[in-house]
Amino acid sequence: MKIALASDHGGFSLKKQIMAFLEEQSITYKDFGTDSEASVDYPDFALAAAEAVAAGECDLGIICCGTGIGVSMVANKVPGIRAALCHDTFSARMSREHNDANILTMGERVIGPGLALEVVQAFLTGKYAGGRHARRVAKIREVENKYCGPK
Ligand code: RB5
Numbered sequence: 001m002k003i004a005l006a007s008d009h010g011g012f013s014l015k016k017q018i019m020a021f022l023e024e025q026s027i028t029y030k031d032f033g034t035d036s037e038a039s040v041d042y043p044d045f046a047l048a049a050a051e052a053v054a055a056g057e058c059d060l061g062i063i064c065c066g067t068g069i070g071v072s073m074v075a076n077k078v079p080g081i082r083a084a085l086c087h088d089t090f091s092a093r094m095s096r097e098h099n100d101a102n103i104l105t106m107g108e109r110v111i112g113p114g115l116a117l118e119v120v121q122a123f124l125t126g127k128y129a130g131g132r133h134a135r136r137v138a139k140i141r142e143v144e145n146k147y148c149g150p151k
Contacts (some may be wrong), residue, residue: 004058006049008042014108068107073078096126
């Protein structure tokens with residue numbers, strides 16, 4: 001499993017902690033920036049990570065900003081991406097099980113690092129349940145196709 005990571009300055013510190021957490025578990029990741037707390041524009045970094053997931057270069061993504069909102073909005077514009085903004089473990093697990101989410105977004109100014117790493121763990125270990133959810137996820141894809149064309 002390879003994880004696409006990205007953040008803006010507002011999520012940089014949380015991303016570093018997620019990196020350490022993944023390293024402890026020998027989970028491979030690719031960091032799409034930013035690489036400091038200098039002010040940047042979150043769409044640039046969210047887009048790069050989301051494109052890597054959409055292209056299959058990475059299996060899942062985790063993207064952080066101050067709130068998790070901006071990066072979620074950007075990632076969800078990329079065809080094939082289902083980004084979930086989660087600040088609790090239940091939502092993170094359900095985003096995988098029911099929605100087949102492929103990107104987790106979080107806000108460093110919203111959540112503490114202890115819970116954030118538990119959210120990451122819930123997201124990474126959640127398994128897509130398929131079944132009735134597959135019909136609904138297919139309908140998400142239909143909406144995407146209607147406005148963006150088939151991927
Ligand atoms: C940056 O100040 C902040 O706007 C950004 O990190 C994010 O919260 C946007 O959604």
